Amino acid sequence: MSIKRLELFDAINYTLLSLICVVMLYPFINVASVSLSSYSAYVNNPMMIWPHDFNLAAYQEIMSRALLWRSYLNTVIVTICGVSIGIFLYIITAYPLSKNVLKGRKFFMVLIVFTMLFNGGLIPNYYLMRSLGLLDTLAALILPALFSGFSLILMKNFFESLPEELEEAARMDGASDPYILFRIIVPLSKPIIATLCLFAAVGYWNNFFNAIIYIRSVTNWPLMLYLREVIEAASMMAQQSNAAEMGSQQVTSETLKYATLMIVMIPILCVYPFLQKYFVKGIMLGSVKG
Template sequence: MRWKRIELFDLINYVLIVLACICMLYPFINVAAVSLSSYTAFVANPMLIWPKDFTLGAYEEILSHPILWKSYLNTIIVTVSGVIIGAFLYLITAYPLSKSHLRGRRLFMLLIVFTMLFNGGLIPNFYLMRSLGLLDTLAALILPALFSGFSLILMKNFMESLPEELEEAARIDGASEPYILFRVVFPLSMPIVATLGLFAAVGYWNNFFNGVVYIRSVEKWPLMLFLREIIEGSKMMEISTGGNAAELGAGTVPTETLKYATLMIVMLPILCVYPFLQKYFVKGLMLGSVKG
């Protein structure tokens, strides 16, 4: 009788997991299907899960846009620079804070936690960037999101879980502290570094607000501002035609398929990177959250 209850329980779990996967995957599948379908097929069935009247017109239109590739390059520069510089800062900050003999350790941690609860706000940050001469530069997209107290605490807790015997053995062999950090601690900390790096990469890639506030030149737009431009242009086209696709020119791509194709182009890089770093997620977060 017991095995039947367990079997029923497992069946219910599988059903719930499958339903959850369908709910999470369907929006992505729908976006991909609409972006590859004709506008007539979209109007007939907006809930498409498979392309109908297959066409690449929307992608051809987006990929020929002169701002797309420049926006892509800007976003890649910001994301890669922010992740690398941020990882370096987390390492050199978390390593000394993970040592219980560090003087003023509690005070430093209190100040770090304080930054998690309070910040200067939009206007002070804007004036700070202006006083530093960083308005309308890519640095203005990197610096505000470069350092996070939460991420620092995760890395510090992870380093505290590492065996101290490894560092002591390196010191006996005459290794300096920088050598121990980058040749001993850093390789062992790759799970948390990869986890925080992916968090930072997704944050930089999807960052829209900083671009709106700090960037003025079109050639310095990040990818999210380009996406906004496409969506706003689509809205204006809908207004001008009254939502009637028949009034569009023969060579004009309908607004809905154009928006969906843009979403796919913006999402694909992160979707390609995520599977390679997914294995670090659970290990990095679990080990980084054991100690307080």
């Protein structure tokens, strides 16, 4: 391929990637701009990409609500506990499954794959939570999403890609299996661990359906359930108020809704850049072997 063709190919690639980035970034920029603008500015230009009549009234209003911080705390607790326990379970389960010497290895893998295709359904899961006394507790948000067959297979495949000579050398020095796993294998598995942490964290942070099914008390609401309540209240406010009344208000349903969306999104957006460098490597090495 000639140099001119390569330059044309690169130019087309960069152009397409730039357009994709603009399309993906625009909704976020629009939400941020509306949340920092007045309602009259929003009505005049709903598709704005820059705030007009800049004000922080919506953020002051939403942050003054104690339930927001309680929901934030619940979601942080659920996310940290779920990710930590889940990653530990993946590690201690995937390591023996990555060894051919494990008896019944194929049988266990069939059982794991089976859970990816079939599950007990909503009603049995609800009765299980009720029989365990976990309804209306944060544990009901952690346990159902604690283990994923797909994530386990990714970690198992990553462990299989690591050189066996490292373990053989450690055993020759008298190292035990737990020592090898946590002092040698785990430090070398940062890419897949970071990738699965990101998967699990996003899943727990955005957990909405389980909260509707299992949570009743307002004090146990996760952040997404609180966001749903804010959006529904904002919609009712918009139906009961006309455009003139909303235009004269400092905080309206639309700006309040968009401000809440920003508050919900910011933590994950802050965490993602620190894990991004491990993401591609973890997925590639964890998915090419099995």
